Amino acid sequence: MADANRANRPLSPFMIGPYYRPQLTSMTSIFIRITGNALLIGAFLVVWWFLAAASGPEHFTFVNAVITSWFGDLVMFGSLWALWYHALGGLRHLIFDAGYGLELKQAELMGWGMILGSVLLTLLTVVVI
Structure with missing residues (x-):
């Protein structure tokens, strides 16, 4: 039998706000x-x-000017951070898939590790390179 209260429930946990409290x-x-x-x-x-x-020096001059501008540097810096964050998130999910770190305290520590680790690795990459 169909649930009569189904229409009254939120459809997704991504409805952050009145229905779902954001968690780390x-x-x-x-x-x-x-x-x-x-x-x-x-x-x-x-x-x-x-x-x-x-394709040639005239095209390269324009594109190189875009990428080496402040906007290009900002996009590349953001992409570098996103790459580290995404990679650390992938490692976290591999750990989860192995059945480890599923307790709330450990999962939150790994979440903070992702955040801080991605920032530190981004800054380290920029300084070293």
């Missing part, structure tokens, strides 16, 4: 999806740069 684990999971999609922007810029380099 859910927010980090949502940001993994966002950073995965945002990495496409940086990838498109890099592919555009390679295509411009292959």
Whole structure:
């Protein structure tokens, strides 16, 4: 028999606000999806740069000016952070898939580890390179 109260319940836990209290684990999971999609922007810029380099000096000059501008630097820095965050999120999910770290305290510690680790690894990468 169908549930009579089904229409009164929220449809998804992503209805953050009056129906769902944001938690660190859910927010980090949502940001993994966002950073995965945002990495496409940086990838498109890099592919555009390679295509411009292959097509001639006049195209390359323009594209190189875009990528080395303050906006290009900002996008590349954000892409670098997104790459580290997404990679650490993938490691966290591998640990979850192995059956470890599923307790709330451990899951939250790994979430904070993802956040702080991605920032530190991004800054370390920028300083070293």
